[in-house]
Amino acid sequence: MTVLVRLLLLAVAAPLAAQSVRGRLEGRVPAASIPVIDSLVRTAAQENLPTEPLVQKAIEGGAKHVSGDRIVKAVELNLEQLRDARALLLRAGDAAPITPSEVASVVSARKRGLDAPVVERIVAALPSEPRGSALHAVADLVAHHFDSDTATDLILEAVRQGMRGGRLLDVSNAAIQEVQRGRTRAEAVDLIRREIPNVPPPPPPTKAAVLRARRPVGGTAPSP
Amino acid sequence: MNPMDPKFHQALDGEIGMDALSPELRREAERLDAVVAMLAAAPAAQGVAARVMAAVARPAPSRPRRMWRWLVTPHSLVLRMRPAWSLALAAGILLLAVLPSPQIGPALGAEEGIAQFVARFPGARSVAVVGSFNDWRPGSIPLEDRDHDGVWRAAVVLPAGTHEYMLVVDGERWVADPLAGRYVEDDFGRENSVLIVQPVMH
Numbered sequence: 001m002t003v004l005v006r007l008l009l010l011a012v013a014a015p016l017a018a019q020s021v022r023g024r025l026e027g028r029v030p031a032a033s034i035p036v037i038d039s040l041v042r043t044a045a046q047e048n049l050p051t052e053p054l055v056q057k058a059i060e061g062g063a064k065h066v067s068g069d070r071i072v073k074a075v076e077l078n079l080e081q082l083r084d085a086r087a088l089l090l091r092a093g094d095a096a097p098i099t100p101s102e103v104a105s106v107v108s109a110r111k112r113g114l115d116a117p118v119v120e121r122i123v124a125a126l127p128s129e130p131r132g133s134a135l136h137a138v139a140d141l142v143a144h145h146f147d148s149d150t151a152t153d154l155i156l157e158a159v160r161q162g163m164r165g166g167r168l169l170d171v172s173n174a175a176i177q178e179v180q181r182g183r184t185r186a187e188a189v190d191l192i193r194r195e196i197p198n199v200p201p202p203p204p205p206t207k208a209a210v211l212r213a214r215r216p217v218g219g220t221a222p223s224p
Numbered sequence: 225m226n227p228m229d230p231k232f233h234q235a236l237d238g239e240i241g242m243d244a245l246s247p248e249l250r251r252e253a254e255r256l257d258a259v260v261a262m263l264a265a266a267p268a269a270q271g272v273a274a275r276v277m278a279a280v281a282r283p284a285p286s287r288p289r290r291m292w293r294w295l296v297t298p299h300s301l302v303l304r305m306r307p308a309w310s311l312a313l314a315a316g317i318l319l320l321a322v323l324p325s326p327q328i329g330p331a332l333g334a335e336e337g338i339a340q341f342v343a344r345f346p347g348a349r350s351v352a353v354v355g356s357f358n359d360w361r362p363g364s365i366p367l368e369d370r371d372h373d374g375v376w377r378a379a380v381v382l383p384a385g386t387h388e389y390m391l392v393v394d395g396e397r398w399v400a401d402p403l404a405g406r407y408v409e410d411d412f413g414r415e416n417s418v419l420i421v422q423p424v425m426h
Contacts, residue, residue, distance in 0.1 A: 024359075056356050056359075056360070057411065059359055059360050060356070060360045060388075060410065060412075060416075061412055062360075063354060063360035063361070063362065064360075064398060064410075064412055064414075066412045070412060073411075074411035074412060077411055078411065101385075104386075105386070108386055108408065108418070111408040111409060112406070112407075112408055112418070132385070132386060133420075136386065136406070136418075136420055139406075140405075140406065143405075143406070165422075166420075166422040169420065169422075204424070205338045205340070205379075205424065209338060209340055209379045210338060210379075212379040213338045213379040213380060213381050214378075214379070214380060214381065215380070215381045216357065216358040216364040216365045216380060216382075217363070217364040217365070
């Protein structure tokens with residue numbers, strides 16, 4: 001009975017999702033490319049991959065007035081990146097089904113320049129936990145010319161000492177700030193490693209910023 | 225004081241003629257006569273009514289002068305209050321001081337944070353943030369340059385997580401945020417800025 005209900009729901013949900021994707025793309029991307037993009041999004045859904053990054057990429061291309069062909073190529077490239085990311089997560093020990101946010105995190109880390117072995121190491125060190133912040137923390141350090149293995153060691157040391165989420169970004173920020181103050185990268189890493197887990201957090205948003213803050217007109221887009 | 229010559233006195237009283245005086249005393253007597261004549265010719269002293277009318281006819285002081293005079297002159301102020309109203313007023317002031325101030329600004333969800341955008345574009349007519357958080361829809365997050373110094377700002381409530389975005393200057397020029405610090409290729413030949421929003425209430 002349960003299986004029958006699930007199949008029924010799937011049969012109803014898939015066309016509805018497809019319809020909503022077409023609806024979001026209409027008027028935002030060249031009309032001729034919509035069927036191709038739609039078919040790529042359907043393929044991603046059939047492979048249990050997140051579809052929102054593909055829709056976002058298409059809308060982004062349309063907003064930037066890119067030609068339909070280039071939008072389709074970009075969506076195809078993103079579909080490949082999603083597949084690679086899921087394969088990497090499975091290789092690193094994650095069990096299916098893999099959440100869309102984890103796949104998106106790995107895609108983002110790879111696009112920011114982290115090599116696959118570094119990502120696999122971080123994924124394996126944080127089983128059954130969100131890795132987005134750890135991956136971004138290492139990517140931040142690598143973007144500032146820290147050695148990728150040293151950067152990974154530093155962030156995984158913070159993980160071992162109980163730091164999670166945004167606090168891992170505080171670690172990478174602190175190391176980058178030490179370099180900006182004139183220390184060598186090795187000195188900065190040594191210093192921050194000794195400070196873990198008491199790396200200072202960033203100041204909270206000021207009252208003035210909270211008062212000024214407003215929501216985007218028309219609301220926010222769905223997360224991947 | 226020299227004693228007065230008796231003949232001079234008699235001459236002033238009219239008892240003897242001026243011819244009986246020596247030339248010196250005669251000159252003195254004539255001078256005194258002239259003074260008496262001058263005093264007799266002077267107008268009569270003003271009465272009270274005349275003095276009052278003169279004061280009324282004087283031009284009124286200017287408005288600032290009257291204001292200043294009112295400000296520097298002490299005044300008596302009488303405040304009459306019923307004790308019940310006084311107690312109610314005191315209780316109201318106490319409540320305002322003790323009770324927490326109401327939530328000001330947007331109410332943030334558990335999975336929301338505040339992103340602050342600052343960019344320097346001197347001479348730009350408009351600057352907006354466009355990204356994955358607003359479906360890449362230009363115009364939904366305009367930045368403001370209130371003091372016209374070329375520095376554009378916005379504070380925006382966004383879902384916690386990783387977002388890609390760009391700045392759109394004058395509605396047509398797409399540029400990466402120079403202060404983002406994180407960038408990824410956008411697969412269209414440019415770079416998107418990357419924003420990581422931390423939840424405020426974590």
